[in-house]
Amino acid sequence: MDNGGFVDLSHFGAELMLAKTLFDYGARTPVVSALCGIKRKTATRIYRLAQEQAPIKGMLPWDPHWISRSTINNLHASIFLGLIQDYVSGRANGTELGLQFCNAYMLYCSIVAHNPKPCSREAGFEHHRVLDINRAWQLTRQFHASALHFVMCLCCQSRFLIPRQEDQQAARCPVCENKTGSVARQHRISRPFSQNAGKTLTICLDRF
């Protein structure tokens, strides 16, 4: 019997609702296919029905170093993957994993949308949502594959992400690093130029 591409018809309603929600948040068909446990073709059909247009084609944006590119990236990834670590079971699979992932992403969106003082970069994203749902899925896969780790900041006691190959004893999170750099820079600026010669600012605040 043709089941329309759904693996198990007993989960038809849940998979359909989940797929619709994921598409509403901007998920691409390969991501929906993986999270709902449905075929890519079925995900495409649901997208066409729900959005009344063809889905975006091409490769998903992939950057294994995304969390290291800026403090804001690391901050948003740490918020989201913190929710994944706390609320998504490592044993979950199929629709259960998809639902838990979706709930974690919705919670992330709610948290960042209530940021009272977004920086200029965050303000440039709709609802301050720097972390796109497709990248959130890729980061989740990196995290579950142990390519990313949480470590504790010795200054503010918050957890933040570092790539597996980096030193797990990293003392400060990117936010505290930036604060330190900012204080150091102000101190250097207040001194005569000659005393600053030859010194370089180790923290690039332009990346913040």
Ligand SMILES: [Zn+2]
């Ligand atoms: Zn810190």
